[in-house]
Amino acid sequence: MDDRKMIKEIQNGRKEYLNLLAEKYYDDIYHFCCYQTGNPDFSYDLAQETFLRFIRYVDNYRYKNLKGYLLTIARNVCFDYFTGEAASHRHLTFSPLEESAPEDPAVRCADSSGIQDDLLGAVIREERSRQLVQALMKLPDIQREVIVLHSLYGLKHREIAQITGTSPSTVKSRMKQGMEKLKRTLRKEDFYG
Numbered sequence: 001m002d003d004r005k006m007i008k009e010i011q012n013g014r015k016e017y018l019n020l021l022a023e024k025y026y027d028d029i030y031h032f033c034c035y036q037t038g039n040p041d042f043s044y045d046l047a048q049e050t051f052l053r054f055i056r057y058v059d060n061y062r063y064k065n066l067k068g069y070l071l072t073i074a075r076n077v078c079f080d081y082f083t084g085e086a087a088s089h090r091h092l093t094f095s096p097l098e099e100s101a102p103e104d105p106a107v108r109c110a111d112s113s114g115i116q117d118d119l120l121g122a123v124i125r126e127e128r129s130r131q132l133v134q135a136l137m138k139l140p141d142i143q144r145e146v147i148v149l150h151s152l153y154g155l156k157h158r159e160i161a162q163i164t165g166t167s168p169s170t171v172k173s174r175m176k177q178g179m180e181k182l183k184r185t186l187r188k189e190d191f192y193g
Contacts, residue, residue, distance in 0.1 A: 001017075001020075003021070003024075003066040006020060006021055007021075007058070007061055007066070010058055011058065011059055011061070018051075018055060018058070021066070022051050025066070025067060025070050026047060026051070028067065028070075028071070028153065029047045029050050029051070029070055029071070029074050030043055030044065030047040031043075031152070032071055032074050032075075032078075032148065032149075032152075032153070033046040033047050033050070033074055033077070033078055035136065035144065035148045035152070036074075036075070036078040036141070036144075036145065036148075037078055037081060037082075038137050042081065046074065046077050046078060046081055047074070049077045050070060050073045050074040050077050051070075053073050053076075053077065054069075054070060054073055065159065067153070068155065068159050068162060068163055071149065071153070071155075071163050072162075072163045075145070075163060075164070131186065132186070135182050135185040135186050136148070136182065138181075138185055139178050139181055139182060140178075142164075142174050143174050143175075143177055143178030143181065144178065145164065145174075146160050146164070146171050146174045146175045146178065147175060147178045147179065147182065149163065150175060157171045157172055157175075158171075
């Protein structure tokens with residue numbers, strides 16, 4: 001069943017479809033919150049708050065792109081997180097590899113023959129992924145946000161503009177500036193070496 005049909009069912013009182021929607025989009029929302037806040041623990045709460053807000057206003061939902069709508073809510077929830085009174089007490093630590101990366105078969109099967117090459121490859125991939133996340137977290141929020149929405153979620157510039165409340169040209173500008181900073185940071189860290 002597609003999103004539109006599930007929303008209609010929910011609006012007609014069949015709340016069990018809320019679970020299906022939450023299951024379908026939870027990982028996307030959680031990871032978006034991680035990239036916005038830099039904190040996996042807080043991101044669980046923020047993802048949950050995103051869905052609670054959606055549930056609260058589901059009867060008024062008229063948006064065409066549910067994933068984009070949920071990302072908009074998540075963006076607002078993350079904004080509230082940073083502007084809340086507890087914002088000064090938060091410490092940003094982020095390691096998505098521990099939280100979200102699928103277990104590498106090479107690591108699981110460490111006693112197999114020829115695994116040293118596979119294990120070395122996995123270690124290198126993990127280190128590069130860690131460097132990329134650290135470099136992303138150094139970007140200004142507005143640049144990191146558009147890069148994450150475009151690169152990780154595959155959203156188009158106009159969709160990102162809708163979510164962020166800006167124009168497509170602003171999104172393109174933020175994307176270009178952010179990517180240039182990201183490349184410079186990764187070169188300094190010898191990411192390409």
